[in-house]
Amino acid sequence: MPEPRIRPLALCVFHHAGKILVNVFEDAVTRQTLYRPLGGGIEFGETGSAAIAREIDEELGQPINDIRLLGTLESLFVHDGKPGHEIVLVFDATFADTALYAQPWLDGHESDGARFRAKWCDSSSFSADTPLVPKGLAELLKGLSLLD
Template identity: 60%
Template sequence: MTTPRIRALALCVFHHQGRILVHRFDDPVTGQTLFRPVGGGIEFGETSAQAIVREVQEELDQTVDHLRLVGTLESLFTYNNTPGHEIVQVYDGQFRDQRLYQMACLTGHESDGMAFQVTWQDSSAFTDSAPLVPEGLYPLLKNAGLLD
């Protein structure tokens, strides 16, 4: 069994015209639908902003500009029946390729090669039964004027 640890994470919402870019997925144990922005773990020796640039390049093959730290969240959660604990740096940023904002979805690839899709969603997509995660992200974005 793996020793529990706190994971440092960086996420970017790519806010555009009242929508943010999110990955929709389901908890395999509970079946609950969840939405989460693009990003991933911060590697030793890199800043959270550098992690965003690297993750977006690796997963979506895209370049990021104008990163702005929106806030920090601490997330305690259970996913796939496993407890998790993350410190999350939340960013807003822009894609260098402006055409991406007109696309309904983008296809990305995890480090293991598994494909995934991200879509542009407004606040109406996020509900109690299908929340935006990590917990506290929705109010953070609403207070920053990035979601209605």
């Protein structure tokens, strides 16, 4: 079993009309539904903003503009029965193709080929039972007036 490590992560909060774009997934052990903005790991020698541009291009095939850092979170969690530890750089950006904001969802794929559907959700979608992750993200976004 590999030694546990801290994972550097970049997430992007695309927002429009009081909603943010999130990937909806389920914890296989707890069966809890979770919501998380799009993004992924930061590779060695890569900046966080370059990582988010690369991840969005890989996952959605879409270029982005106006990338800016909103904040940093530290996330200690258990997912699918395994402990995790991430340092999360939270970014804001805009899609070059503004027509994407009018679509109810965007289809994408993970690096392993798994398909997903990212949805535009408002704050009423998130609760203690169906949280926005990582922990602290909802509070960060509310403080910046990006979520109600």
